[in-house]
Amino acid sequence: EDQVTQSPEALRLQEGESSSLNCSYTVSGLRGLFWYRQDPGKGPEFLFTLYSAGEEKEKERLKATLTKKESFLHITAPKPEDSATYLCAVGSGGSYIPTFGRGTSLIVHP
Amino acid sequence: GAVVSQHPSRVICKSGTSVKIECRSLDFQATTMFWYRQFPKQSLMLMATSNEGSKATYEQGVEKDKFLINHASLTLSTLTVTSAHPEDSSFYICSARALDSIGTDTQYFGPGTRLTVL
Numbered sequence: 001e002d003q004v005t006q007s008p009e010a011l012r013l014q015e016g017e018s019s020s021l022n023c024s025y026t027v028s029g030l031r032g033l034f035w036y037r038q039d040p041g042k043g044p045e046f047l048f049t050l051y052s053a054g055e056e057k058e059k060e061r062l063k064a065t066l067t068k069k070e071s072f073l074h075i076t077a078p079k080p081e082d083s084a085t086y087l088c089a090v091g092s093g094g095s096y097i098p099t100f101g102r103g104t105s106l107i108v109h110p
Numbered sequence: 111g112a113v114v115s116q117h118p119s120r121v122i123c124k125s126g127t128s129v130k131i132e133c134r135s136l137d138f139q140a141t142t143m144f145w146y147r148q149f150p151k152q153s154l155m156l157m158a159t160s161n162e163g164s165k166a167t168y169e170q171g172v173e174k175d176k177f178l179i180n181h182a183s184l185t186l187s188t189l190t191v192t193s194a195h196p197e198d199s200s201f202y203i204c205s206a207r208a209l210d211s212i213g214t215d216t217q218y219f220g221p222g223t224r225l226t227v228l
Contacts, residue, residue: 034216036219042221043222046219049210091214096207098215
Protein backbone atom coordinates (compact mmCIF):
# COMPACT_ATOMS: atom_id res chain seq x y z
CA GLU A 1 0.00 0.00 0.00
CA ASP A 2 1.33 3.41 -0.99
CA GLN A 3 2.04 5.77 1.86
CA VAL A 4 2.77 9.49 1.94
CA THR A 5 3.89 11.40 5.02
CA GLN A 6 4.34 15.15 5.02
CA SER A 7 6.26 17.15 7.59
CA PRO A 8 6.00 19.42 9.36
CA GLU A 9 2.22 19.61 9.76
CA ALA A 10 2.47 23.35 10.17
CA LEU A 11 5.23 25.85 9.53
CA ARG A 12 5.43 29.52 10.36
CA LEU A 13 8.06 31.65 8.63
CA GLN A 14 8.98 35.27 8.54
CA GLU A 15 8.91 36.91 5.15
CA GLY A 16 12.22 36.19 3.45
CA GLU A 17 13.04 33.21 5.67
CA SER A 18 13.72 30.28 3.34
CA SER A 19 12.75 26.75 4.35
CA SER A 20 11.77 23.32 3.04
CA LEU A 21 8.74 21.07 3.28
CA ASN A 22 9.21 17.32 3.29
CA CYS A 23 7.21 14.55 1.64
CA SER A 24 8.33 10.99 2.44
CA TYR A 25 6.80 8.17 0.47
CA THR A 26 6.74 4.42 -0.01
CA VAL A 27 5.36 3.21 -3.28
CA SER A 28 5.60 0.26 -5.60
CA GLY A 29 6.72 1.63 -8.93
CA LEU A 30 6.59 5.42 -8.80
CA ARG A 31 4.80 6.92 -11.80
CA GLY A 32 4.91 10.46 -10.50
CA LEU A 33 5.09 12.60 -7.38
CA PHE A 34 2.78 15.59 -7.41
CA TRP A 35 2.82 18.84 -5.45
CA TYR A 36 -0.29 20.97 -5.05
CA ARG A 37 -1.04 24.24 -3.32
CA GLN A 38 -4.40 24.69 -1.60
CA ASP A 39 -5.74 28.01 -0.37
CA PRO A 40 -8.51 28.03 2.27
CA GLY A 41 -11.90 27.34 0.73
CA LYS A 42 -10.40 26.50 -2.66
CA GLY A 43 -9.54 23.35 -4.57
CA PRO A 44 -5.89 22.27 -4.84
CA GLU A 45 -3.86 23.99 -7.54
CA PHE A 46 -1.39 21.83 -9.44
CA LEU A 47 2.25 22.88 -9.07
CA PHE A 48 4.67 20.16 -10.20
CA THR A 49 5.06 16.57 -11.24
CA LEU A 50 8.38 14.83 -10.61
CA TYR A 51 9.03 11.51 -12.29
CA SER A 52 12.42 10.18 -11.23
CA ALA A 53 15.06 10.58 -8.54
CA GLY A 54 17.33 13.52 -9.14
CA GLU A 55 14.73 15.55 -10.97
CA GLU A 56 14.13 19.16 -9.98
CA LYS A 57 11.49 21.68 -11.03
CA GLU A 58 11.10 25.35 -10.24
CA LYS A 59 8.30 27.87 -10.29
CA GLU A 60 8.91 31.35 -8.98
CA ARG A 61 10.05 30.95 -5.34
CA LEU A 62 9.31 27.22 -5.26
CA LYS A 63 11.66 24.41 -6.13
CA ALA A 64 10.75 20.74 -5.89
CA THR A 65 13.31 17.95 -5.70
CA LEU A 66 12.96 14.19 -5.64
CA THR A 67 14.95 11.25 -4.26
CA LYS A 68 13.99 7.59 -4.11
CA LYS A 69 12.39 8.06 -0.70
CA GLU A 70 11.31 11.67 -0.39
CA SER A 71 10.64 14.96 -2.04
CA PHE A 72 11.37 18.45 -0.81
CA LEU A 73 9.56 21.63 -1.65
CA HIS A 74 12.02 24.45 -1.09
CA ILE A 75 10.64 27.93 -0.61
CA THR A 76 13.14 30.70 -1.19
CA ALA A 77 12.54 34.13 0.38
CA PRO A 78 8.84 33.46 0.90
CA LYS A 79 6.23 36.18 0.82
CA PRO A 80 2.92 36.32 2.72
CA GLU A 81 1.08 35.33 -0.47
CA ASP A 82 2.88 31.98 -0.33
CA SER A 83 0.81 31.12 2.74
CA ALA A 84 -1.26 28.03 1.92
CA THR A 85 -1.45 24.31 2.53
CA TYR A 86 0.93 22.34 0.34
CA LEU A 87 -0.14 18.82 -0.57
CA CYS A 88 2.03 16.01 -1.85
CA ALA A 89 0.70 12.96 -3.69
CA VAL A 90 2.22 9.90 -5.33
CA GLY A 91 1.00 7.87 -8.24
CA SER A 92 2.16 4.28 -8.48
CA GLY A 93 2.24 1.69 -11.19
CA GLY A 94 -0.55 -0.26 -9.56
CA SER A 95 -3.20 2.44 -9.75
CA TYR A 96 -3.89 5.72 -11.45
CA ILE A 97 -5.46 7.03 -8.25
CA PRO A 98 -2.77 8.99 -6.37
CA THR A 99 -2.28 8.78 -2.64
CA PHE A 100 -2.29 12.14 -0.89
CA GLY A 101 -0.45 13.23 2.21
CA ARG A 102 -2.14 15.29 4.91
CA GLY A 103 -0.42 18.47 3.84
CA THR A 104 1.78 21.14 5.39
CA SER A 105 0.11 24.37 6.42
CA LEU A 106 2.50 27.23 5.73
CA ILE A 107 2.03 30.70 7.16
CA VAL A 108 4.41 33.47 6.13
CA HIS A 109 4.34 36.51 8.35
CA PRO A 110 5.14 39.96 6.92
CA GLY B 111 -3.23 24.21 -18.40
CA ALA B 112 -6.22 21.98 -17.72
CA VAL B 113 -9.15 23.81 -16.14
CA VAL B 114 -11.89 22.20 -14.08
CA SER B 115 -14.99 24.07 -12.95
CA GLN B 116 -17.55 23.25 -10.28
CA HIS B 117 -21.03 24.59 -9.76
CA PRO B 118 -22.34 25.80 -7.42
CA SER B 119 -19.45 27.14 -5.36
CA ARG B 120 -21.56 27.10 -2.25
CA VAL B 121 -25.03 25.88 -1.39
CA ILE B 122 -27.20 25.99 1.70
CA CYS B 123 -30.13 23.61 1.89
CA LYS B 124 -32.65 22.26 4.34
CA SER B 125 -32.31 18.81 5.84
CA GLY B 126 -33.98 16.17 3.70
CA THR B 127 -33.48 17.89 0.36
CA SER B 128 -31.17 16.73 -2.41
CA VAL B 129 -28.33 18.77 -3.84
CA LYS B 130 -26.60 18.33 -7.20
CA ILE B 131 -23.01 19.46 -7.79
CA GLU B 132 -21.60 19.68 -11.32
CA CYS B 133 -17.98 19.19 -12.31
CA ARG B 134 -16.80 20.12 -15.79
CA SER B 135 -13.48 19.83 -17.58
CA LEU B 136 -13.38 23.00 -19.67
CA ASP B 137 -10.55 22.50 -22.13
CA PHE B 138 -9.97 18.78 -22.21
CA GLN B 139 -11.86 15.52 -22.17
CA ALA B 140 -11.73 13.55 -18.95
CA THR B 141 -12.52 9.87 -19.08
CA THR B 142 -12.09 9.73 -15.34
CA MET B 143 -13.17 12.18 -12.67
CA PHE B 144 -12.85 11.91 -8.93
CA TRP B 145 -14.95 13.20 -6.08
CA TYR B 146 -13.38 14.16 -2.77
CA ARG B 147 -14.66 15.37 0.54
CA GLN B 148 -12.61 17.56 2.82
CA PHE B 149 -13.26 18.44 6.44
CA PRO B 150 -11.72 21.55 8.02
CA LYS B 151 -7.96 21.28 8.35
CA GLN B 152 -8.03 17.71 7.03
CA SER B 153 -6.63 16.28 3.85
CA LEU B 154 -8.65 15.10 0.88
CA MET B 155 -10.81 12.02 1.33
CA LEU B 156 -11.53 10.20 -1.91
CA MET B 157 -15.22 9.31 -2.15
CA ALA B 158 -15.51 7.77 -5.58
CA THR B 159 -13.99 7.42 -9.01
CA SER B 160 -16.25 8.25 -11.91
CA ASN B 161 -15.64 6.81 -15.37
CA GLU B 162 -17.51 8.11 -18.39
CA GLY B 163 -20.31 5.82 -19.43
CA SER B 164 -20.01 3.39 -16.53
CA LYS B 165 -20.95 3.12 -12.89
CA ALA B 166 -18.83 4.93 -10.34
CA THR B 167 -16.50 3.07 -8.04
CA TYR B 168 -17.06 4.05 -4.44
CA GLU B 169 -14.48 3.95 -1.66
CA GLN B 170 -15.14 1.83 1.38
CA GLY B 171 -17.59 3.46 3.76
CA VAL B 172 -19.14 5.78 1.17
CA GLU B 173 -22.85 5.11 0.64
CA LYS B 174 -23.58 4.86 -3.07
CA ASP B 175 -27.29 5.47 -2.54
CA LYS B 176 -26.51 8.59 -0.58
CA PHE B 177 -23.97 10.06 -2.99
CA LEU B 178 -25.18 9.48 -6.54
CA ILE B 179 -22.56 10.01 -9.23
CA ASN B 180 -23.24 10.33 -12.93
CA HIS B 181 -20.58 10.77 -15.60
CA ALA B 182 -22.68 11.15 -18.70
CA SER B 183 -20.11 12.81 -20.95
CA LEU B 184 -16.36 13.25 -21.28
CA THR B 185 -16.58 16.72 -19.78
CA LEU B 186 -19.25 16.45 -17.10
CA SER B 187 -19.68 14.51 -13.88
CA THR B 188 -22.34 15.20 -11.27
CA LEU B 189 -22.56 14.36 -7.59
CA THR B 190 -26.01 14.35 -6.01
CA VAL B 191 -26.24 14.30 -2.24
CA THR B 192 -29.63 12.72 -1.59
CA SER B 193 -31.73 13.47 1.48
CA ALA B 194 -28.98 15.65 2.88
CA HIS B 195 -28.48 15.91 6.62
CA PRO B 196 -26.33 18.28 8.68
CA GLU B 197 -23.55 15.68 8.92
CA ASP B 198 -23.23 15.87 5.12
CA SER B 199 -22.10 19.47 5.43
CA SER B 200 -18.60 19.61 4.03
CA PHE B 201 -16.37 20.86 1.24
CA TYR B 202 -16.75 18.72 -1.87
CA ILE B 203 -14.05 18.85 -4.53
CA CYS B 204 -13.93 17.16 -7.90
CA SER B 205 -10.90 16.49 -10.04
CA ALA B 206 -10.37 15.32 -13.58
CA ARG B 207 -7.68 13.02 -14.84
CA ALA B 208 -5.54 14.26 -17.70
CA LEU B 209 -2.39 13.02 -19.33
CA ASP B 210 0.55 15.39 -19.38
CA SER B 211 3.06 15.79 -22.22
CA ILE B 212 4.85 12.54 -21.39
CA GLY B 213 1.75 10.52 -20.66
CA THR B 214 1.67 10.65 -16.88
CA ASP B 215 -1.68 10.94 -15.17
CA THR B 216 -2.21 14.25 -13.43
CA GLN B 217 -5.28 15.31 -11.52
CA TYR B 218 -6.58 18.83 -11.96
CA PHE B 219 -8.97 20.00 -9.29
CA GLY B 220 -12.09 22.11 -9.37
CA PRO B 221 -12.53 25.05 -6.99
CA GLY B 222 -14.77 23.07 -4.64
CA THR B 223 -18.34 23.34 -3.39
CA ARG B 224 -19.17 24.27 0.17
CA LEU B 225 -22.33 22.45 1.24
CA THR B 226 -24.16 23.53 4.38
CA VAL B 227 -27.21 21.52 5.46
CA LEU B 228 -29.43 23.23 8.00
